[in-house]
Amino acid sequence: MSRLDVIGLGPGGAGLRTPEAESALASAAMLFGYGPYLDRVPHRPGQSRHPSDNRVERARAEAALTAAADGATVAMVTGGDPGVFAMAAAVCEAIEAGPPEWRAIDLAIYPGVTAMLALAARTGAPLGGDFCALSLSDNLKPWPLIERRLAAAAGAGFALALYNPISRARPWQLGAALALLRTHLPATTPVIFGRAIARPDEAIRITTLAEADPLWADMATCLLIGTAETRIVPRDSRPPLVYTPRRAAQ
Amino acid sequence: MSRLDVIGLGPGGAGLRTPEAESALASAAMLFGYGPYLDRVPHRPGQSRHPSDNRVERARAEAALTAAADGATVAMVTGGDPGVFAMAAAVCEAIEAGPPEWRAIDLAIYPGVTAMLALAARTGAPLGGDFCALSLSDNLKPWPLIERRLAAAAGAGFALALYNPISRARPWQLGAALALLRTHLPATTPVIFGRAIARPDEAIRITTLAEADPLWADMATCLLIGTAETRIVPRDSRPPLVYTPRRAAQ
Numbered sequence: 001m002s003r004l005d006v007i008g009l010g011p012g013g014a015g016l017r018t019p020e021a022e023s024a025l026a027s028a029a030m031l032f033g034y035g036p037y038l039d040r041v042p043h044r045p046g047q048s049r050h051p052s053d054n055r056v057e058r059a060r061a062e063a064a065l066t067a068a069a070d071g072a073t074v075a076m077v078t079g080g081d082p083g084v085f086a087m088a089a090a091v092c093e094a095i096e097a098g099p100p101e102w103r104a105i106d107l108a109i110y111p112g113v114t115a116m117l118a119l120a121a122r123t124g125a126p127l128g129g130d131f132c133a134l135s136l137s138d139n140l141k142p143w144p145l146i147e148r149r150l151a152a153a154a155g156a157g158f159a160l161a162l163y164n165p166i167s168r169a170r171p172w173q174l175g176a177a178l179a180l181l182r183t184h185l186p187a188t189t190p191v192i193f194g195r196a197i198a199r200p201d202e203a204i205r206i207t208t209l210a211e212a213d214p215l216w217a218d219m220a221t222c223l224l225i226g227t228a229e230t231r232i233v234p235r236d237s238r239p240p241l242v243y244t245p246r247r248a249a250q
Numbered sequence: 251m252s253r254l255d256v257i258g259l260g261p262g263g264a265g266l267r268t269p270e271a272e273s274a275l276a277s278a279a280m281l282f283g284y285g286p287y288l289d290r291v292p293h294r295p296g297q298s299r300h301p302s303d304n305r306v307e308r309a310r311a312e313a314a315l316t317a318a319a320d321g322a323t324v325a326m327v328t329g330g331d332p333g334v335f336a337m338a339a340a341v342c343e344a345i346e347a348g349p350p351e352w353r354a355i356d357l358a359i360y361p362g363v364t365a366m367l368a369l370a371a372r373t374g375a376p377l378g379g380d381f382c383a384l385s386l387s388d389n390l391k392p393w394p395l396i397e398r399r400l401a402a403a404a405g406a407g408f409a410l411a412l413y414n415p416i417s418r419a420r421p422w423q424l425g426a427a428l429a430l431l432r433t434h435l436p437a438t439t440p441v442i443f444g445r446a447i448a449r450p451d452e453a454i455r456i457t458t459l460a461e462a463d464p465l466w467a468d469m470a471t472c473l474l475i476g477t478a479e480t481r482i483v484p485r486d487s488r489p490p491l492v493y494t495p496r497r498a499a500q
Binding site for chain 1: 258260264266267268269270273288307331332333334335338339340342343345346353354357359360361362363364367368370371372374375376377378379380381382383384385390391392395398399402403406407408435440472481483484485486491493494495496497498499
């Protein structure tokens, strides 16, 4: 049996993890993944664990495929959803470039709740109309392309979810992105910073494009940028609701 | 106790539904929702069910909020994720326009696996780079705006997920959208039609932009449109993998 399951853990603990994902986790003999994601999976007797560093996605995919081709039942775990800036694409890339037997592996991908949807649910419906998901990391694409995509999306009235907004090696990109967005959107456009959603250290900050400060983001942060039509609804003794109307006029 | 839970059921049955969503469903006294979504929820003694038709989202939201303000523990169920072309925005709109006591309701939104991510997982990683989610319905926005968003997204290299591609009242829009996309993307761009994902009548068709036929879609279909860089990886005696590389050059 040559099997690789690529499993989305969702944004936090077991409460936002699907039963199909749990079942696949339980049946694996070998677990691969970025260390902090593997740490979210309960230990089970007989399972071996193979944590790896961030930014070695391709090597991690190749190691898991090699083990699966050798006959192991292998699980690759990812946070959120495997198809959203995560391991599913790296596994497909490795299969295309790899030996023919990798195409015969029984590959299954288990979707999960991705960060932008968990954060949106916490705050109302900021992605209630059309929206884009964009990674701010320029490790794998040139910065001018990211700027072109930000301008195209904001200019056409999409709300935006920004993944990978900042890291030690990419300190200025979020500030540049916000500056660019300020030339396309009103200063009052709602902006939401969400950190570690559904985890014990969850933190959410609702602000405006004018006020948004890149220093509020870290590697575990997802940002949602509204549109010119996104509303903030104040509530007594509760956080406000943020939503983008389903109706759009122009 | 004045409580409204807006609950994402995920794309199919219980296997893709989160434990938090299941728990909220179990604790509700009244269930509201579009009839076919309510039909996916097991009957429990003591729970009343209030199905409504499609396209009455605002009235459904107001009925649920009225019941919650009267002290009931109310659940509003939606397919997929409540924040993606579903009920969360309609509930927020109703709260903003409604009586002050609706803002005091204990509102919680439970995210779910949305159709585009479930479909992407079935086929590889077609949304593996930056992507947009766009509703093709022109019930709530003018068609020229939809065309502008399609052009902006495809022109900037986003992959696209199209929700609500077609209905009896909107028969020509998907054909017009595909024709427009053919002017921005290569004829070979991969296109995926996914119908009733994770349900017994699931059907997936992988094709190209040149071949894609609007007649293959119905109301239960989600479409994924790749980019010029999206790859199709053939496999012996298995469906091909479709993925968009994480790396982008231009």
